[in-house]
Amino acid sequence: xxxxxxxxxxxxxxxxxxxxxxxxxxxxxxxxxxxxxxxxxxxxxxxxxxxxxxxxxxxxxxxxxxxxxxxxxxxxxxxxxxxxxxxxxxxxxxxxxxxxxxxxxxxxxxxxxxxxxxxxxxxxxxxxxxxxxxxxxxxxxxxxxxxxxxxxxxxxxxxxxxxxxxxxxxxxxxxxxxxxxxxxxxxxxxxxxxxxxxxxxxxxxxxxxxxxxxxxxxxxxxxxxxxxxxxxxxxxxxxxxxxxxxxxxxxxxxxxxxxxxxxxxxxxxxxx
Ligand code: DGL
Numbered sequence: 001x002x003x004x005x006x007x008x009x010x011x012x013x014x015x016x017x018x019x020x021x022x023x024x025x026x027x028x029x030x031x032x033x034x035x036x037x038x039x040x041x042x043x044x045x046x047x048x049x050x051x052x053x054x055x056x057x058x059x060x061x062x063x064x065x066x067x068x069x070x071x072x073x074x075x076x077x078x079x080x081x082x083x084x085x086x087x088x089x090x091x092x093x094x095x096x097x098x099x100x101x102x103x104x105x106x107x108x109x110x111x112x113x114x115x116x117x118x119x120x121x122x123x124x125x126x127x128x129x130x131x132x133x134x135x136x137x138x139x140x141x142x143x144x145x146x147x148x149x150x151x152x153x154x155x156x157x158x159x160x161x162x163x164x165x166x167x168x169x170x171x172x173x174x175x176x177x178x179x180x181x182x183x184x185x186x187x188x189x190x191x192x193x194x195x196x197x198x199x200x201x202x203x204x205x206x207x208x209x210x211x212x213x214x215x216x217x218x219x220x221x222x223x224x225x226x227x228x229x230x231x232x233x234x235x236x237x238x239x240x241x242x243x244x245x246x247x248x249x250x251x252x253x254x255x256x257x258x259x260x261x262x263x264x265x266x267x268x269x270x271x272x
Pocket of ligand 1: 043186187
């Protein structure tokens with residue numbers, strides 16, 4: 001059966017990172033059903049080859065298509081960089097939303113003329129990233145750093161562990177020392193590290209650029225254009241699937257709810 005407006009939205013990531021996108025999607029579209037696929041058994045993707053990543057993401061896409069999804073959000077910069085072209089060719093009927101490092105808004109808003117970009121080794125060393133940086137940021141200095149080890153820390157629930165902060169410090173301090181006033185989070189796992197990142201920045205002037213809310217808005221617009229937004233008024237259902245174990249699925253659900261609650265609390269506090 002072809003997907004219709006009541007079909008679910010599909011989200012893919014190598015693991016927990018897509019939670020940062022999932023949260024914004026369900027906040028923007030609370031009545032939509034959402035199915036999340038985490039390739040926990042093969043995470044991280046960041047050190048893999050293009051060929052490996054493409055075939056892993058294809059498995060995720062096929063799994064979500066069997067669930068009848070109406071759109072697929074590739075909630076992973078690495079997977080987007082490696083596979084989005086192939087996916088669009090292979091499934092021309094399926095709308096895909098991809099994630100590219102948010103260099104453009106950072107380059108437009110920087111005052112110091114220096115921005116930092118933190119992504120996986122695959123993303124920051126890719127041709128796609130070089131093009132994006134050339135297109136939007138040739139007039140400024142871009143410090144792109146591979147956040148090796150960070151995805152593993154998030155997967156293991158060690159966001160606030162001392163060794164995570166040591167890693168983050170190693171990547172972010174040189175950006176700050178060079179005068180960067182924007183930090184682009186170019187891996188969807190990194191918004192889950194926003195607390196230690198804020199601790200490192202302290203009172204220095206550096207704004208964190210997280211593309212998740214913009215991706216959710218873009219997904220909503222795409223669905224609206226295609227007449228694919230649900231008109232149901234009940235709360236949407238949230239399904240989690242993983243190539244890993246039952247434990248991975250439980251973890252995913254718990255961490256997703258925790259992240260969503262934390263984000264809501266922070267916003268409520270800021271509004272008061
Ligand atoms: N969340 C993925 C990204 O945005 C993590 C990649 C990985 O598994 O290394 O790049």
